[in-house]
Amino acid sequence: MLDLTLEAASIIADETLRKGREMKFAPLTVVVLDAGGHMKVLKREDGCSLLRQQVAMGKAAATLGFGFGGRELARRAAKMPALFNSLTAMSDGNFVPLPGGVIIKNKDGRILGAVGVTGDVSENDELCALAGIEKAGLVADTGGE
Amino acid sequence: MLDLTLEAASIIADETLRKGREMKFAPLTVVVLDAGGHMKVLKREDGCSLLRQQVAMGKAAATLGFGFGGRELARRAAKMPALFNSLTAMSDGNFVPLPGGVIIKNKDGRILGAVGVTGDVSENDELCALAGIEKAGLVADTGGE
Amino acid sequence: MLDLTLEAASIIADETLRKGREMKFAPLTVVVLDAGGHMKVLKREDGCSLLRQQVAMGKAAATLGFGFGGRELARRAAKMPALFNSLTAMSDGNFVPLPGGVIIKNKDGRILGAVGVTGDVSENDELCALAGIEKAGLVADTGGE
Amino acid sequence: MLDLTLEAASIIADETLRKGREMKFAPLTVVVLDAGGHMKVLKREDGCSLLRQQVAMGKAAATLGFGFGGRELARRAAKMPALFNSLTAMSDGNFVPLPGGVIIKNKDGRILGAVGVTGDVSENDELCALAGIEKAGLVADTGGE
Numbered sequence: 001m002l003d004l005t006l007e008a009a010s011i012i013a014d015e016t017l018r019k020g021r022e023m024k025f026a027p028l029t030v031v032v033l034d035a036g037g038h039m040k041v042l043k044r045e046d047g048c049s050l051l052r053q054q055v056a057m058g059k060a061a062a063t064l065g066f067g068f069g070g071r072e073l074a075r076r077a078a079k080m081p082a083l084f085n086s087l088t089a090m091s092d093g094n095f096v097p098l099p100g101g102v103i104i105k106n107k108d109g110r111i112l113g114a115v116g117v118t119g120d121v122s123e124n125d126e127l128c129a130l131a132g133i134e135k136a137g138l139v140a141d142t143g144g145e
Numbered sequence: 146m147l148d149l150t151l152e153a154a155s156i157i158a159d160e161t162l163r164k165g166r167e168m169k170f171a172p173l174t175v176v177v178l179d180a181g182g183h184m185k186v187l188k189r190e191d192g193c194s195l196l197r198q199q200v201a202m203g204k205a206a207a208t209l210g211f212g213f214g215g216r217e218l219a220r221r222a223a224k225m226p227a228l229f230n231s232l233t234a235m236s237d238g239n240f241v242p243l244p245g246g247v248i249i250k251n252k253d254g255r256i257l258g259a260v261g262v263t264g265d266v267s268e269n270d271e272l273c274a275l276a277g278i279e280k281a282g283l284v285a286d287t288g289g290e
Numbered sequence: 291m292l293d294l295t296l297e298a299a300s301i302i303a304d305e306t307l308r309k310g311r312e313m314k315f316a317p318l319t320v321v322v323l324d325a326g327g328h329m330k331v332l333k334r335e336d337g338c339s340l341l342r343q344q345v346a347m348g349k350a351a352a353t354l355g356f357g358f359g360g361r362e363l364a365r366r367a368a369k370m371p372a373l374f375n376s377l378t379a380m381s382d383g384n385f386v387p388l389p390g391g392v393i394i395k396n397k398d399g400r401i402l403g404a405v406g407v408t409g410d411v412s413e414n415d416e417l418c419a420l421a422g423i424e425k426a427g428l429v430a431d432t433g434g435e
Numbered sequence: 436m437l438d439l440t441l442e443a444a445s446i447i448a449d450e451t452l453r454k455g456r457e458m459k460f461a462p463l464t465v466v467v468l469d470a471g472g473h474m475k476v477l478k479r480e481d482g483c484s485l486l487r488q489q490v491a492m493g494k495a496a497a498t499l500g501f502g503f504g505g506r507e508l509a510r511r512a513a514k515m516p517a518l519f520n521s522l523t524a525m526s527d528g529n530f531v532p533l534p535g536g537v538i539i540k541n542k543d544g545r546i547l548g549a550v551g552v553t554g555d556v557s558e559n560d561e562l563c564a565l566a567g568i569e570k571a572g573l574v575a576d577t578g579g580e
Contacts, residue, residue: 006190039198042187045151049502050472053184054525077517084517093525097517147437181471182340212339227367227374227387235344235383296480329488332477335441343474 001138004032004104004112008136009040012104016117016132017043020124028119028128031056032104035113037064045119052118058096059125060116063103065091069143070101070126100125103141104133112138146283149177149249149257153281154185157249161262161277162188165269173264173273176201177249180258182209190264197263203241204270205261208248210236214288215246215271245270248286249278257283291428294322294394294402298426299330302394306407306422307333310414318409318418321346322394325403327354335409342408348386349415350406353393355381359433360391360416390415393431394423402428436573439467439539439547443571444475447539451552451567452478455559463554463563466491467539470548472499480554487553493531494560495551498538500526504578505536505561535560538576539568547573 001008009032016030027045029052034040044052063069066087068076077084077097088095099122104112115132117125126142133140146153154177161175172190174197179185189197208214211232213221222229222242233240244267249257260277262270271287278285291298299322306320317335319342324330334342353359356377358366367374367387378385389412394402405422407415416432423430436443444467451465462480464487469475479487498504501522503511512519512532523530534557539547550567552560561577568575 003191006188010188036195038189038195039187040189042184043151043155044183044185046148049500050181050183050496051500051522051526051530052502055522058521058525074517081517085520088517088520088524091524092527093521093523095524096521179471181469181473183471206340210339210341212342227364227371227378230375230378231348231383231386232341232345233383234378234381234385235348236341237382240341293481296478300478326485328479328485329477330479332474333441333445334473334475336438340471340473 001106001112002110004034004040006040008138011136012115012132013041013043015135016115016128017045019128019131023124025120025124025128028117028125029053029056031060031116033060033064033113035111037061040113048119054093055096055118056116058094058116059098059101059118060114061091062095062097063101063114065095069103069141070097070099072143073097073101074099098122099142100129102126102129102133105139105141107139146251146257147255149179149185151185153283156281157260157277158186158188160280161260161273162190164273164276168269170265170269170273173262173270174198174201176205176261178205178209178258180209180256182206185258193264199238200241200263201261203239203261204243204246204263205259206236207240207242208246208259210240214248214286215242215244217288218242218246219244243267244287244289245274247271247274247278250284250286252284291396291402292400294324294330296330298428301426302405302422303331303333305425306405306418307335309418309421313414315410315414315418318407318415319343319346321350321406323350323354323403325401327351330403338409344383345386345408346406348384348406349388349391349408350404351381352385352387353391353404355385359393359431360387360389362433363387363391364389388412389432390419392416392419392423395429395431397429436541436547437545439469439475441475443573446571447550447567448476448478450570451550451563452480454563454566455555458559460555460559460563463552463560464488464491466495466551468495468499468548470546472496475548483554490531490553491551493529493551494533494536494553495549496526497530497532498536498549500530504538504576505532505534507578508532508536509534533557534577535564537561537564537568540574540576542574
C-alpha cells in the first residue's frame, strides 16, 4: 500500500473499538489520519465526552507533526516543556504528545498515516490502536521501546 | 432512539458512501454529528481533496446551528448575505449553507443530529445522505420541498 | 441608573421571553450586555438551534460596537457591504447588523447596554426586546424610525 | 428530565446566586450549559470583572469536554500538565479545570449539562453550584470524594 485507503483505515478504526469493548475499557474515540494529516475515519463511541474528537485528533496529529510516536513525544515533552508549549500553540492545540498516538507504516517503512485513540488511560488507548493496525496488516510505531 | 448511537451513525455513513459508489458519483466525504454538533462518525473516500472534512462538517453543523436543512439555508443565504457572513465568521467557517446538510430526526420529530456530505454536486451529495438516513430507519429534514 | 444592574437585566430578559410566548413566536434566545459589551444575562429557550447564543450576542454587540441600533445597522450594511464585512471579520463574527439588536439607555440618554434577540424573524425578535426594555423602565434605541 | 429545560437551568442559576448572597461571597457569575455544551442561562452579578463570563463558561465546558467534575480535573491537571495545556489550547481557552465546574445529571445518571461558577474562591463557587443543582431536584457530580 502506498497511500492509506479508506478500507484499511476503516479496519483499523473498527478493530480498535472492538478491542476496547473486549477489554471492557471506557468508551473510546478513534481517528485515523492519512500521511498528510487529514482524516480518513473517525468514530466516537456512545458515552464519550465532548472534547474526545479533538484529543484523538491531537494524539494522531502530534505523531505526524513532530515525527515520533506518542511514547517518544511524551518523553520529550517532559524534558522540553517550552518547545512543546510552542508546538501546542502553533497547532492551536491540535497536538497531544501522549501514548495512544501511533504512526502507521507499510512493510517498507513508508509512513501511511497515524491513529489517535482516547477515552481510557493512554496505555490502554494505545493497546487498542495496536490491535487495529495489526488487523489491517500494517506496521505500528508507538515511539516506545 | 433518544440520542444518536454510534451504531446508527455508522449505518448512515456507510450507506451514504455505498449509494455514492452505486451512482458512480465523485469521491465523497460524509460526517454524522450528534444533536450537540459533535462528531460521531466521519469517512473520507480515497481521492477526496483536503478540505472535504471541513466542508462536510460545515454542511452538517450549519443545519444544527441555525435550525434548518441545507436547502432552506441556501435560500436564506441568498436573501440575507450579511447575516450569513456573520454566521460563517462566528463559526470560524464551520457553517456551509448548502444541500447535502441534512437534519436527522427520530419518528417523534426529536432532533438526533445531522449528516454532511460533500464531493459531488450538492444535490447528489444530498441524495446519498437521504439513502443513509433511510437505511437507519430515521427521518431526514433537508429543508426543501 | 448609571450602570445596568443584574436586576434590571433579568427583568429585560424575562419580559422579552414572556412576550415571545404571549405572541407564540418561535423559541427565542435573549442576551443583555452592559455598556462595556459584557454579558449580564443570557437565556436560551428550549428548542433553539445551536448558534442562537452567538447570533443574539452578535446582534447586541453590533449595536454597541458601531453605535447604532440594529435597524440602522441593517440599512448601512446594505449600502456599505465591504465595511460591514470588515466589521464582521474584526469581531470574529460577533457582529450581526439586524433588527433585534437594541441599545438600552436611561432617561438621560446614557447608554447602559444592549439587548440581542433571535429565534423568530428579526422584526418579531425586536418587538420582544422592546417589551423587555419598557418593563424595566428604560429607553430603547432600535436605530429605526 | 431527558434534556435540561430553561426552567430547570433558571432555578439552578438563581439559587446559585442566592446562596452566594446568603454566604456573603464575592460577586459571582454563573453559567448553565446543556449536554452539548451550549448555554441555557448566564447571570453575572454587579461588580464582577470582565472575564468572569469566560471563566464560568470554561469551568462548565471543561467538565463536559473531558468527562469529569472540576475537582477531578484539577487533580489531573496537576499530574498531566502537557495534556492540559493541549486541552486549553484546543478549546481556545474555554477549558478551566477547577472546582466550581459541576456536571448535572438526572436521577438515572444521564448527563443533562454542567454549571460553572466563578467570583469567590473555587470551593465557595462550588458550594453555590451545589445549592443550585439541589434546588432543581437534580444530581451534582463535582469530581470530588
